[in-house]
Amino acid sequence: MENMIKDIDILVIGCGFSGAAAARRLAENGLKVLVIEKREHIAGNMFDYTDKNGVLAHRYGPHIFHTNDKSVFEFLSRFSDFVPYEHRVLGRIDGQYVPIPFNFKSMDILFGREKTQRLKTALKEAFGNRERVTVTELLSGSGEVKAAGKFIFEKVFLHYTAKQWGMPPEKVDKSVLSRVPVVLGYDDRYFSDTFQFMPAGGFTRLFEKMLDHENITVKLQCDAQRFVKTDAAHGTVEFNGVPFTKPIIWTAPPDDLFGCVYGKLPYRSLDLVLERHHETTYQPAAVVNYPNEEDFTRITEFKYLTGQKIDGATTIMKEYPMPYLPEAEKGNIPYYPIIGEENSALFNRYAELASGIKNLHLCGRLAQYRYCNMDGAVAGALALADNI
Numbered sequence: 001m002e003n004m005i006k007d008i009d010i011l012v013i014g015c016g017f018s019g020a021a022a023a024r025r026l027a028e029n030g031l032k033v034l035v036i037e038k039r040e041h042i043a044g045n046m047f048d049y050t051d052k053n054g055v056l057a058h059r060y061g062p063h064i065f066h067t068n069d070k071s072v073f074e075f076l077s078r079f080s081d082f083v084p085y086e087h088r089v090l091g092r093i094d095g096q097y098v099p100i101p102f103n104f105k106s107m108d109i110l111f112g113r114e115k116t117q118r119l120k121t122a123l124k125e126a127f128g129n130r131e132r133v134t135v136t137e138l139l140s141g142s143g144e145v146k147a148a149g150k151f152i153f154e155k156v157f158l159h160y161t162a163k164q165w166g167m168p169p170e171k172v173d174k175s176v177l178s179r180v181p182v183v184l185g186y187d188d189r190y191f192s193d194t195f196q197f198m199p200a201g202g203f204t205r206l207f208e209k210m211l212d213h214e215n216i217t218v219k220l221q222c223d224a225q226r227f228v229k230t231d232a233a234h235g236t237v238e239f240n241g242v243p244f245t246k247p248i249i250w251t252a253p254p255d256d257l258f259g260c261v262y263g264k265l266p267y268r269s270l271d272l273v274l275e276r277h278h279e280t281t282y283q284p285a286a287v288v289n290y291p292n293e294e295d296f297t298r299i300t301e302f303k304y305l306t307g308q309k310i311d312g313a314t315t316i317m318k319e320y321p322m323p324y325l326p327e328a329e330k331g332n333i334p335y336y337p338i339i340g341e342e343n344s345a346l347f348n349r350y351a352e353l354a355s356g357i358k359n360l361h362l363c364g365r366l367a368q369y370r371y372c373n374m375d376g377a378v379a380g381a382l383a384l385a386d387n388i
């Protein structure tokens, strides 16, 4: 390890999109980069692999690429071909499959055409030509609009949100509730971004190409907590007991960097259960949400995401939300930061410690304690790398 660190210009902790994209940009700018990753594989939560069914499965939950940021798409297109993929989600509500986000087709199925027709008129009066509104906006309307809002809130959001976050909906931060829109039209695509694609060979293959550069070295199964020690009082960092003054990009949780002095940052985790089935198709869409009766929130059938044609075999994933339990066998992965005033204040205390160490840069969804999609992670990493 000492030899490795001697010749490098910059140290990157974590090999997800944040770490890998930053490493590539820095390497292309002539810097020698060492990437340290504690797992046995690259690609962070984007990791995918071919399972015994021959299906390309996503180990850490389904990941779909979508962005309005052309520069991110162009950057990633250098490392993989991309195939068009428009994501569609159904919800199992009152025994029927209906499109999610809830849209006019969902209304037709659950309310019948006549009631939907009246509702459409009321929605038009309330929201004009807007194509998407939030359920909170519907709830603050009146008459049929409010009634529809109540129905959608109850059937689509309430129990799903409670399951997902393990708390009553009124305690969930508003930004979370308003993330899934209600569509005032028949567009049943889950995302409305300009670029909606999947990497032809999968995400791990894309990462392999991105990291394939003479200036990048990746060290797997290497927990940075063993090597990186911070001294916030003096604004310094040691690597393996020796002062380290070159830049460090830290994409892991920030509390780990400071021995959790203020306590552990709370996250929500998932128990992701894979099932292999001997049938060609398991369900009618890539993702089916189960907002109400079941303990899981959704089922993903991976073949839809990859476009693979395999007869008589398919692989699905059920997602059971659960508390984050760092030391337990299940639930030990910090998936979603639990956004709220108290937790943001706790994060800010760690961010302040980090800002006192001039050669240290926090980057990514864990380090910055925020939910971000992969395009946001890549854009943030490239911007940081350019600054450095």
Ligand SMILES: Cc1cc2nc3c(=O)[nH]c(=O)nc-3n(C[C@H](O)[C@H](O)[C@H](O)COP(=O)(O)OP(=O)(O)OC[C@H]3O[C@@H](n4cnc5c(N)ncnc54)[C@H](O)[C@@H]3O)c2cc1C
Residues within 6 Å of the ligand: 013, 014, 015, 016, 017, 018, 019, 036, 037, 038, 039, 043, 044, 045, 046, 060, 061, 062, 063, 064, 065, 066, 222, 223, 224, 225, 251, 252, 253, 256, 335, 336, 363, 364, 365, 366, 372, 373, 374, 375, 377
């Ligand atoms: C269930 C789920 C589904 C998602 N679906 C989508 C989607 O469909 N589309 C989309 O755009 N985005 C999606 N996202 C968001 C996407 O996963 C993130 O934007 C992306 O993974 C962020 O990359 P990152 O590098 O910041 O974090 P990560 O991918 O988590 O990478 C961080 C890396 O740091 C490593 N690490 C942690 N601690 C240490 C340590 N002490 N030492 C060394 N290494 C360490 C971790 O092992 C990990 O590899 C989803 C997120 C979740 C949770």
